[in-house]
Amino acid sequence: MSKARDLHLMWSAKSDYQELPLFILNKKAVVNVKNNDQRSFGYSILSAKYYQVGERNKRIKRRVLYDKLFNVENLTNLPYPVSIPDMEKYGESLNLNMNILTFSDEAGRVLTPLYISNKKPNQPTIDLLYWRGHFAWIRNRNRLLSHLSKGKRGLHYCVRCFSHFISESKLNSHEVVCLKSKDSASIIPSSSNC
Numbered sequence: 001m002s003k004a005r006d007l008h009l010m011w012s013a014k015s016d017y018q019e020l021p022l023f024i025l026n027k028k029a030v031v032n033v034k035n036n037d038q039r040s041f042g043y044s045i046l047s048a049k050y051y052q053v054g055e056r057n058k059r060i061k062r063r064v065l066y067d068k069l070f071n072v073e074n075l076t077n078l079p080y081p082v083s084i085p086d087m088e089k090y091g092e093s094l095n096l097n098m099n100i101l102t103f104s105d106e107a108g109r110v111l112t113p114l115y116i117s118n119k120k121p122n123q124p125t126i127d128l129l130y131w132r133g134h135f136a137w138i139r140n141r142n143r144l145l146s147h148l149s150k151g152k153r154g155l156h157y158c159v160r161c162f163s164h165f166i167s168e169s170k171l172n173s174h175e176v177v178c179l180k181s182k183d184s185a186s187i188i189p190s191s192s193n194c
């Protein structure tokens, strides 16, 4: 085996990076930073928080844009790879509402909620996609889920039950009931092996 191949395998073993399935990639709704370590969770949070900077520089998927920001955003000392059952703790330390979706098929069409945080007012909400140990930022939840309504445009989707609404205000009214249907943040059992 060549040295280059050895190095590639070493790199792969150390990185949780995963390519998006083509079906999701084509939606242009998820920002998937190409990390070379096990900190995809941190890169996902940073790509969401610094979206404007990344887009302006046309480098939104490049990890070098974010490397210096881990310290600034208190992301350096998290125990990477992060654990889904500890998400509530991370959300509290980062002052973020976080929702995590995953998919259970190869194509990425069968999406399910994996973790839904309690939606605290006055702090931002970030949606993440998680598969095979890797995180990416869902930049546009409505576009990601649009195939559930056969591509109808302009709909707003609930992150917990995937019901859709014609306006954000109707979604917000629904969320008051839906997201608070459990007392605490939820780890939702998934049939996937992600």
Ligand SMILES: [Zn+2]
Pocket (backbone or CB within 6 Å): 158, 159, 160, 161, 162, 163, 174, 175, 178, 179
């Ligand atoms: Zn709902």
